Amino acid sequence: MSNQTPTTSSLQVIKKGFQLGEFVRKYMIIGILILFVTALAILTNGNSIEPVNLVNVIRQVSAIGIIGVGMTFVIITLGIDLSVGSILGLSAVVAASLAQVPGGALVKFQGIDVPVVVAVLAGLGVGAFAGFINGVLISKFRLAPFIATLGMMSIARGLAYIYTGDGRPFSGLKDDYNYLGQGYIFNDPNQPLSGIPVPVVLFVLVAVVATFLLNYTKFGRFTYAIGGNETAARVSGISIPRVTLLIYTMSGLLAGLAGVLWSARIGSGNSTLGTGIELDAITATIIGGTSFKGGIGTIWGTVVGALLIGVINNGLDLLNVSPFWQIVVKGCIIIVAIIIDERKNSKKS
Amino acid sequence: MGEYIVEMQGIVKRFPGVLALNDVQFKLRPGTVHSLMGENGAGKSTLMKILAGVYTLDEGTILIEGEQVSIQDPRDGLAHGISMIHQELMFVPELTAAENIFLGRELRNKAGMVSKKAMIEAAQKVFDEWGINIDPSAQMKTLSVAQAQMVEIAKAIAFGSKIIIMDEPTSAITEREVARLHAMIAKLRAAGTAIIYITHKMDEVFAISDELTVFRDGTWVATEPAAKMDRNGLIALMVGRELTHLFPKSEAEIGDVILEVEHLNRGRQVKDVSFQVRRGEILGFAGLMGSGRTEVLETVFGIHAAESGTIKVKGKEVKIREPHQAIEAGLGLLTEDRKKTGIMGVLSVRDNMSVAALSRFAPGGILRKRQIEEECEAQRQALALKTPSLNQQIQNLSGGNQQKVLLSRWLLTDPDILIIDEPTRGIDVGAKSEIHRLMSELAKQGKAIIMVSSEMPEILGMSDRVVVMCEGRLVGEVSRAEATQENIMELATRFSEEAVA
Numbered sequence: 001m002s003n004q005t006p007t008t009s010s011l012q013v014i015k016k017g018f019q020l021g022e023f024v025r026k027y028m029i030i031g032i033l034i035l036f037v038t039a040l041a042i043l044t045n046g047n048s049i050e051p052v053n054l055v056n057v058i059r060q061v062s063a064i065g066i067i068g069v070g071m072t073f074v075i076i077t078l079g080i081d082l083s084v085g086s087i088l089g090l091s092a093v094v095a096a097s098l099a100q101v102p103g104g105a106l107v108k109f110q111g112i113d114v115p116v117v118v119a120v121l122a123g124l125g126v127g128a129f130a131g132f133i134n135g136v137l138i139s140k141f142r143l144a145p146f147i148a149t150l151g152m153m154s155i156a157r158g159l160a161y162i163y164t165g166d167g168r169p170f171s172g173l174k175d176d177y178n179y180l181g182q183g184y185i186f187n188d189p190n191q192p193l194s195g196i197p198v199p200v201v202l203f204v205l206v207a208v209v210a211t212f213l214l215n216y217t218k219f220g221r222f223t224y225a226i227g228g229n230e231t232a233a234r235v236s237g238i239s240i241p242r243v244t245l246l247i248y249t250m251s252g253l254l255a256g257l258a259g260v261l262w263s264a265r266i267g268s269g270n271s272t273l274g275t276g277i278e279l280d281a282i283t284a285t286i287i288g289g290t291s292f293k294g295g296i297g298t299i300w301g302t303v304v305g306a307l308l309i310g311v312i313n314n315g316l317d318l319l320n321v322s323p324f325w326q327i328v329v330k331g332c333i334i335i336v337a338i339i340i341d342e343r344k345n346s347k348k349s
Numbered sequence: 350m351g352e353y354i355v356e357m358q359g360i361v362k363r364f365p366g367v368l369a370l371n372d373v374q375f376k377l378r379p380g381t382v383h384s385l386m387g388e389n390g391a392g393k394s395t396l397m398k399i400l401a402g403v404y405t406l407d408e409g410t411i412l413i414e415g416e417q418v419s420i421q422d423p424r425d426g427l428a429h430g431i432s433m434i435h436q437e438l439m440f441v442p443e444l445t446a447a448e449n450i451f452l453g454r455e456l457r458n459k460a461g462m463v464s465k466k467a468m469i470e471a472a473q474k475v476f477d478e479w480g481i482n483i484d485p486s487a488q489m490k491t492l493s494v495a496q497a498q499m500v501e502i503a504k505a506i507a508f509g510s511k512i513i514i515m516d517e518p519t520s521a522i523t524e525r526e527v528a529r530l531h532a533m534i535a536k537l538r539a540a541g542t543a544i545i546y547i548t549h550k551m552d553e554v555f556a557i558s559d560e561l562t563v564f565r566d567g568t569w570v571a572t573e574p575a576a577k578m579d580r581n582g583l584i585a586l587m588v589g590r591e592l593t594h595l596f597p598k599s600e601a602e603i604g605d606v607i608l609e610v611e612h613l614n615r616g617r618q619v620k621d622v623s624f625q626v627r628r629g630e631i632l633g634f635a636g637l638m639g640s641g642r643t644e645v646l647e648t649v650f651g652i653h654a655a656e657s658g659t660i661k662v663k664g665k666e667v668k669i670r671e672p673h674q675a676i677e678a679g680l681g682l683l684t685e686d687r688k689k690t691g692i693m694g695v696l697s698v699r700d701n702m703s704v705a706a707l708s709r710f711a712p713g714g715i716l717r718k719r720q721i722e723e724e725c726e727a728q729r730q731a732l733a734l735k736t737p738s739l740n741q742q743i744q745n746l747s748g749g750n751q752q753k754v755l756l757s758r759w760l761l762t763d764p765d766i767l768i769i770d771e772p773t774r775g776i777d778v779g780a781k782s783e784i785h786r787l788m789s790e791l792a793k794q795g796k797a798i799i800m801v802s803s804e805m806p807e808i809l810g811m812s813d814r815v816v817v818m819c820e821g822r823l824v825g826e827v828s829r830a831e832a833t834q835e836n837i838m839e840l841a842t843r844f845s846e847e848a849v850a
Contacts, residue, residue: 218711228693237673
């Protein structure tokens with residue numbers, strides 16, 4: 001085996017060149033984010049990088065980011081979850097209905113007063129349950145993820161409408177509940193908007209936990225393995241149905257969390273909340289480097305992807321560009337991201 | 350017209366990394382049945398696909414009725430009167446028999462519209478003329494394999510083909526249907542059509558052929574009148590290569606029986622298969638392609654569900670319905686198709702190596718990254734794996750190195766029984782002998798190894814014992830001392846439908 005040494009060392013040389021390209025590819029998204037932030041800072045005379053504005057941007061994207069984290073697991077396994085926006089809406093109305101201050105005219109459950117914790121858990125539970133059903137449809141009934149979650153997208157939205165009855169949102173929510181969307185921690189009492197918004201804290205928490213799951217646990221390795229080659233993963237002893245079930249349940253749970261935070265942010269539970277957010281979450285995930293071909297993706301990439309969406313939307317706002325243009329820009333971004341993904345992976349096969 | 354309807358000379362066909370046909374010749378007389386014989390990969394099907402226009406040749410000439418022709422695609426083949434009936438029949442299942450016969454050249458009525466009625470009438474005419482008892486308006490998906498085959502033959506007739514190639518036409522039909530097919534071939538022959546017949550079934554060959562051509566490892570070996578040949582002579586021609594490659598097989602101490610499989614059944618591919626393997630033993634599974642070797646072992650491993658049968662590991666019966674149960678019972682399976690069922694292409698060498706052993710590496714679900722790193726690094730050194738780093742995506746490695754990573758994947762689970770399906774398919778000579786050396790090493794450590802291989806030298810060189818499969822049945826067993834290319838091939842072609850009229 002000693003005669004292998006020259007070959008190994010010549011490969012070491014190749015390795016350096018290879019890793020430079022790899023490095024650029026891996027962290028390009030951060031460069032793009034910095035580029036956009038800088039450009040907008042110049043165009044808005046620095047307004048866009050005021051701390052208040054930056055914190056605001058992060059808070060705006062926290063729902064997209066939280067859902068994007070779940071979507072990252074889903075897309076790594078070659079799946080897709082179209083139902084997250086509807087699940088968000090359903091969780092929002094369920095949680096909000098249980099968090100209303102008793103006695104108001106528009107209270108859903110007259111005479112019933114449950115702690116805010118119960119309202120939150122109900123919102124999360126509804127999300128997780130809907131995600132679990134997605135998982136069962138995909139892993140047990142072998143439905144394509146696109147089809148299963150398309151069905152759930154419709155079902156959950158419909159249920160949200162039915163639950164609200166006359167279509168009026170559940171408002172008049174308890175302060176403790178609203179704190180989840182509107183509150184700050186490390187708040188200086190003399191400055192009302194100082195500190196870090198609670199949704200941002202939760203977003204960071206979710207991202208950290210998910211990073212740990214994906215990189216430091218067996219479940220994370222299984223996720224990549226399934227996306228890398230499902231048959232090979234099964235032969236290697238991985239229970240595909242179990243992992244799939246967990247991943248879609250988690251995606252639903254995170255959509256539920258986003259629903260709670262969003263309803264708390266606006267102080268009411270509206271059945272149309274989250275419409276279309278699945279596309280933002282998918283966009284964040286893909287521009288963050290998760291491959292539509294499976295097996296590749298990182299949480300931090302998705303977080304940066306979500307921030308990029310937020311920065312662009314916010315920048316266009318500050319520049320007084322019509323919100324309709326924001327939608328067009330988003331579409332362009334996702335197409336460019338997919339083209340980059342295609343080229344990255346086609347080089348190798 | 351000369352003596353031959355087809356003359357192929359100096360045919361060379363290269364596939365990436367393989368010389369599939371090397372200066373091959375083939376001559377076909379009109380109105381005869383000419384059988385092509387040879388082991389898996391001998392080049393029979395490749396040559397016929399060139400004649401039919403499925404592949405294009407790299408070098409050589411084709412003469413049809415004495416005139417040189419260029420066949421670039423199947424339409425050229427058809428234009429020269431050549432039809433090929435593939436082993437996997439190709440038709441549109443939703444369309445009717447008549448529509449399939451006229452696929453691509455649909456009959457039209459006066460208004461220029463496709464006329465189903467005209468096609469059904471025309472098909473019925475062909476069927477009547479040739480005694481084919483099928484409703485031309487039946488959907489193809491409702492027909493049996495044998496019936497669909499007849500439709501394909503009718504299609505060739507309707508095309509006016511003078512040369513019909515049949516690639517293993519009897520691999521999926523019953524004995525009675527075989528007789529019907531052979532009667533049809535006799536009729537075609539009498540009408541002046543030349544038939545090229547590819548098969549592994551010796552009895553059929555002698556029953557229907559006028560001439561035989563034998564190929565071996567992509568070269569032409571012999572063309573003889575069938576009447577001048579016998580079974581043993583034919584086998585000798587098919588396998589008659591010299592064993593040049595040296596196998597690093599070292600003697601290992603053969604211990605207790607560790608795996609017993611009894612009366613395993615699964616569909617057509619696995620029929621009442623029983624075998625056992627001992628510690629320290631390398632058990633070779635030989636047989637032709639499609640004989641069920643891979644299916645037996647994949648069923649043992651839980652990739653497919655068995656219909657019946659028992660599996661005992663170390664004397665205890667185990668239930669295996671999913672691969673993870675097989676792994677828990679101490680089995681490992683390095684699959685046949687590296688790309689489809691082996692590697693996870695975009696994942697790193699490290700992830701690919703450690704994936705099957707994660708329950709050991711992650712007790713409680715949390716990865717022990719240092720242990721993974723150390724053990725993968727040890728594997729990398731032990732197997733002389735050529736990769737710039739463990740972070741490298743496995744798809745960037747050569748086939749031989751990918752195979753080493755997959756072998757490591759199973760070594761890290763420390764299995765008692767390791768099944769290796771085609772251990773050295775598509776890898777270079779150097780990596781080949783290294784993998785053989787490792788297999789020997791593992792047997793020495795007291796592991797039982799089951800090896801499926803289509804390469805006769807590998808079977809003979811590495812196995813302590815060889816079991817041979819044919820049509821899903823285990824038809825025989827030979828010891829290392831007794832095993833020869835001839836007796837293995839004889840067993841591998843021992844088909845149940847002995848009597849063919």
